[in-house]
Amino acid sequence: MSRMFPSLTAVFLSALLSSPLTQANPSYRVENVAVPEGVVMEVSGMDYSADGVLYLCTRRGDVWTQKDGQWRRFAQGLHEPMGLCIGSKGQVFVSQRPEITQLIDEDGDGVADLYQTITDGFSMIASFHQYTYGLVQDAKGDLWGTLSGTGKTRPDGRPAGAKAFALEPYRMWSFKVSPKGEFVPWSSGLRSANGIGMNLEGGLFAADNQGEWVGTSMLHHLEQGDFHGHPEALRWDDRFKGKGDPAKLPIEQLEKIRKMPAVFLPHGELSNSPGAPVCDTTAGKFGPFAGQLFIGDVVHPVVMRIALEKVNGEYQGACFPFIKGGSQGEGLKAGINRLVFAPDNSLLIGSVGEGNWNRGRPGTGLQRVVYSGEVPFEIHHIELQKNGFKLHFTKALDADQMLSSDQVALSSYHYAYHAAYGSPKMELKTIAVSGVERSADGKSVTLDVAELEAGKIYQFSLKGIADRSGKALRNASAYYTLNELIK
């Protein structure tokens, strides 16, 4: 290819100019990352190769590479790719609307020559709302992604409604693609789970976006055969195939087969439109959250943090704000679609641009979050107890400080499971905390709660909690999804 494109052998020399935006957070600083000038870089997928090259795809169909501040375009003309991952053998995989594709640079000039279809084993109509979200690879070499619901579309491509449908197989399903290219539908009922991530144990997670049947955005653990809640998808489930409109099944029947999300992400408070989760694989080099998940929001400039535990064999846990944007925030500039940990253990943030994707805010492109080494004072994770919760902190609490239940505002609620778009908080009530006890090492606090109920979100708001240097908690709110009580 280089013979035809001598100019392509040149490279962008825009250095990786990073400028700190704020020092408000002594543990994490947000920096802008320079991107090629004049390029609309709505980031829709990112991964690093083993030799430290960033591969980045955009909604406009380009794939860029960057190393040592040098950008070049690796591929172009993809159909709104919404995921990219680098395989264990260095393969570049992208999920574009019509297919999963491997991009191969056959002549080694740094530009892909072969756009190889790995699978197109799912149906397509030309709908504006048919995304192929992805993409991660597991240890066995299988690729994983999700298919959004279809938006009803007029013959010329214009949207004809905001509802999501699954009239073609396998819309609203998660899927696996074997190394041989076999397409395997995996779990169903995802309205629009924008992206997919894997934790250290190999568990697969995707965050569905609020809408019909999705009361608030929610993080699902995807296991084979799971039904995550949107009944449209059941059209392609063997149990319901050919048995009429599954959206008309009684809700009680759907509730019985529905797997609850591992974590609800409260709408309007934490997340309106979550992107792809990414696991902290830095083993502590990004701070004290190794193994936890981070996830951005396409509408609001916010990065959330999720700490899971297993209760009765099922994942559930808490979500927390991590870094925020806005005028009072910590420097994030726009809605966030994709995250990836860089070889230098910083967290690279890919933002999408104009349009409904982030409600008209400017600011496509890249930022990154760099850990300073100063441990932040945060709730590290929440561990369910038989009679309450144990809050684990990243640092020991001030030993002289008296602790009282007044310092913990606890409430519970749930979101309605129904065909309507979204849900308010249902049965919101204040929950009494009858006892507060600090552990001997000062790093955890046990809260006694008289009545714990499964199927609820417990919202914590702490005040007046300080570490031994007198510093207050960086983020004092948390949301624990309680699906399973300890038996």
Place this chain on the structure above:
Amino acid sequence: MRPAIFILLFSLLQPVLGETQRAEQLYTSQGCAACHQINQPVDPNKVMVGPPLAAVGSRYADDPKGLETILTSLRQGGGGKWGQNEMPPQSHLTKEHSGQLARWIFTLRQEDGAGDNNKATQDPPKTVTHSPLIGEKRLGTVVQVTDTPLVYRTYLPGVSARAIAVGLPAKMGGISYAFSAAGCRLLYVWRGGFLDMEKAWTGHGGWYAGIIGERFYHAPAGFPLRIGNAFDREENPQLEFKGYRLVEGQPRFLYEVDGRPVSQEMRYDASSKTLTLHFTTSNITEPIRFLVPSDRQTGYASKDAERHPGHLLVHPDKNSRFSIQVPIQIRLQP
């Protein structure tokens, strides 16, 4: 104003409790939100799909026919009032719903600082000439071919969802064509430009790309190759798209016909106005036929195949590599 419309408007103006909330629900449930914000400054540097509804309300606030205009736009579609996009008739709305929406929009006003500066959107978009690395020119969302071919996957009019647009530079014939990855075949050819990606790229995105120029050739229906003697003219063989390889920038399409790998390239010679399809296969000993539509038989030619009624039969020793010339008549504009 005719009495019927007057009565309709009169009834629309009757206040109904909770109508604002109902209209806001319709705004979401009926798809308005896909293209319109409710209240947002009109940014002259940004392409918008449709105007913010508060800007519409503000514009017609003092217009005695304002409500009627909004209602007509909802019912019959609109265009030319706000930028270049047309709004299709919202024919899925019931009379009641379109009335509720129209009245609600008519009452909306833009917030401070969000003035009706829509005129600025009429300014020509800024030219963004990319680095020579890009190999294309993007004038706003209009993509132009420069000196290298372009291959864009996008939704195209008249093609399956799995569509591929190819644009060739002047030295390679200067045409553009649509290839269906689902049907593994050429669909049509156009000239005069490449694509406008506005509706595919901006706003929510994901609409069809616009074809710039004039379509002058449509390929006959159906996949043209048949392998073996037991062939069915009407029924396509089993086809599986495998991707494409860029050869000097032009795509060599890769697919399987009944499990046999086939590759296909297209070349256009502008001086002789000839489109040639080049096929390669491997290890096929059965006869290969290229089907020719009965009404267009005469123009097809190949030195690698023998002419028969309804098809060209590839010479057995040419099975692994053969070319077919396809007749293209360009109708010149009067």
